Amino acid sequence: MSHKPWILGLTGGIGSGKSAAAEAFAARGIHTVDxxxxxxxxxxxxxxxxxxxxxxxxxxxxxxxxxxxxxxxxxxxxxxxxxxxxxxxxxxxxxxxxxxxxxxxxxSPYAILVSPLLLETSQHQMTQRVLVVDVPEAMQITRTSRRDGVDETQVRAIMQAQASRETRLAQAHDVLSNDRDLHWLEQEVERLHQFYLTLTHNPA
Missing domain, CATH: 3.40.50.300 (P-loop containing nucleotide triphosphate hydrolases)
Structure with missing residues (x-):
């Protein structure tokens, strides 16, 4: 009987690239739930x-x-x-x-709960460790406006309903700065993945 996977919470503000990061972990055989x-x-x-x-x-x-x-x-x-x-x-x-x-x-050795509201709800209680995908606010606005075809006011309203960047970073065990390209993101995910494989289901 193998041990139960420990749970990593993956979060980040709107437009931070949570989904891209989650896909990169999933490509490495990690069970993700969104x-x-x-x-x-x-x-x-x-x-x-x-x-x-x-x-x-x-x-x-x-x-x-x-x-x-x-x-x-x-x-x-x-x-x-x-x-x-x-x-x-x-x-x-x-x-x-x-x-x-x-x-x-x-x-998988660990599993991931991907949630934009991980820290705003009790969902973080299901996780043993928190990874925050972080980008500067200006980038969040640009990316989201481009992706969803919404204006800056709407993006800001959604950001208001989410935890502030400071709050998220204060609760993170790990931070993935996603302010570069996809290649950079892949490298960061690989680095974190190798580290996570060394942790047991009761990470410190």
Whole structure:
């Protein structure tokens, strides 16, 4: 019986390159679970969370296909903090259960939980170590605007809802500075990966 993999939390602000880093770890055979994917799974049609959301916010948050209209919902909850709190209260425990289930299937020496809200929610409690992908704020804004076709104001609003860069860095065990190109990112992931392979499931 091999020991249970220890869990690395991978986080970073919007536009920091979390997904690219996670893909580089996955390419090395590391089991990764993305909290954003888990957040989508729990609101799929036919799952109880979706009907509770529709009951509270009305049918306009549903697409014709019966799926959740994320943009419409986001619009409502970003404007009303108390509605966002209600939604988070409903979804966070469900997302947590989903993540735990998927992490428990890991066969690799360590597994990764990728989450933009790792440090803002109780998700970090599931991890033994935290890796922050860090980029300067100006780069976050440029990258996100380019990728999602949104303006700077919107990007800043999302950044406001996330932990500040200082807070993230203060809680990091490891920091990956992703302010160069993909080749640099690959090298950094390889360096960290080799280090993580030396850690047991109870890293200091």
């Amino acid at each position: 909290a954003d994917h888990a957040a989508r799974w729990v609101v799929e049609p036919g799952r109880p969370a979706l009907s509770q959301i529709a009951e509270r916010f009305g049918a306009e948050i549903l697409q014709d296909s019966g799926e959740l209209d994320r943009a419409a919902l986001r619009h409502i909850v970003f404007a009303k903090p108390e509605e966002r709190q209600w939604l988070e209260g409903l979804l966070h425990p469900l997302i947590r259960d989903e993540i735990v289930t998927h992490l428990s299937r890991a066969q």
